Amino acid sequence: MRSYLRLELLRSLRNPVGLVMTTVFPVALYLLWTEVLRLTPPGQVNVKDHMMVSMATYGAMGGAMSIGGAIAVERSKGWLRQLAVTPLPAHGYISAKLLAGLAGMSPSIVAVLATAALISAVRLPPGTWPALAGLIWLGAVPFAALGIAIGYTLEGIVANVTMMVLFFGLSVLGGLWVPVSLMPEGMRTLAEFSPAYQAGSLGWGALAGELPTGQSLAVLAAWTLVFSGLAAWRYRRAL
Numbered sequence: 001m002r003s004y005l006r007l008e009l010l011r012s013l014r015n016p017v018g019l020v021m022t023t024v025f026p027v028a029l030y031l032l033w034t035e036v037l038r039l040t041p042p043g044q045v046n047v048k049d050h051m052m053v054s055m056a057t058y059g060a061m062g063g064a065m066s067i068g069g070a071i072a073v074e075r076s077k078g079w080l081r082q083l084a085v086t087p088l089p090a091h092g093y094i095s096a097k098l099l100a101g102l103a104g105m106s107p108s109i110v111a112v113l114a115t116a117a118l119i120s121a122v123r124l125p126p127g128t129w130p131a132l133a134g135l136i137w138l139g140a141v142p143f144a145a146l147g148i149a150i151g152y153t154l155e156g157i158v159a160n161v162t163m164m165v166l167f168f169g170l171s172v173l174g175g176l177w178v179p180v181s182l183m184p185e186g187m188r189t190l191a192e193f194s195p196a197y198q199a200g201s202l203g204w205g206a207l208a209g210e211l212p213t214g215q216s217l218a219v220l221a222a223w224t225l226v227f228s229g230l231a232a233w234r235y236r237r238a239l
Contacts, residue, residue: 022066022108026059027115034120046207049124052116053136053203054176059108060140061171061196064147065163067101071151072159097151101144102137109133124207132206139199142220145227152234170196195223 034048113133116122124132150163171177173187174196180188191197198219202212 019107022059022062022104023111026055026062026108027111029058030055030112030115031119048116048120048122049207050179050204052112052120052122053132053207054200056109056112056133056136057139057196057200057203058171058176059112060105060136061143061199062167063104063106063108064101064140064143065150065167066104066147067097067144068147068149068151068163069160071097071148072155075151076155098144098148101147102141105137105140105144109136128206128209132203135202135206135212136199139202139220142195142199142224142227145224145231149227149231149234152231152237170194173197174200176200193219195220198223 030051034051110133113129117129146166147163150159150166153159154162173191174180174194175183175191176196180191180197183191198216201216202220205212205216
């Protein structure tokens with residue numbers, strides 16, 4: 001189990017396509033909106049701080065969900081059948097994938113926060129930086145369960161396309177690309193119950209020195225249970 005986990009962690013960090021999608025792309029978007037286009041949404045006090053949290057959350061979500069694509073590809077290639085004849089227990093495979101996905105969130109968070117501090121001159125109290133990184137990481141946890149559910153439901157390219165559509169759709173609905181305050185009223189109400197919005201809210205609140213709200217934690221916990229239940233069901237069906 002320990003050796004397989006080490007293999008999964010190293011493979012996730014050596015995946016150039018995955019690193020571009022979950023690290024380089026969020027950083028590029030952050031710089032595009034804050035340094036090139038210099039967008040200033042109405043009512044947004046500090047767009048650089050706000051977009052820093054948004055893009056770090058966006059990248060963390062992608063890193064967490066990416067394990068779904070890996071599981072789907074390995075299922076289509078028969079890798080799971082090969083593992084079945086090894087001493088690795090069935091739960092060991094899924095646990096290693098989950099931990100690899102959780103670890104895969106870190107590079108994007110660090111990259112976006114570092115870019116904001118070094119290039120955009122974002123300044124926060126010293127203790128806020130690690131708290132912010134931890135809250136963004138925590139908010140993206142439900143998406144690791146969602147990725148596993150997709151990986152055990154679909155195979156190959158279909159799983160990857162589905163994952164990207166959900167990833168993009170949830171990001172937009174959650175106000176990570178466009179602030180929720182600019183959305184129509186109906187979408188604002190819907191966004192408040194989306195996992196992406198509540199994940200971003202943890203970081204946005206930290207910028208204001210606020211603790212996570214009960215609503216944010218409750219919504220994220222509910223989505224984690226839903227996605228985990230779906231992942232467990234699909235996992236048992238795939239065995």
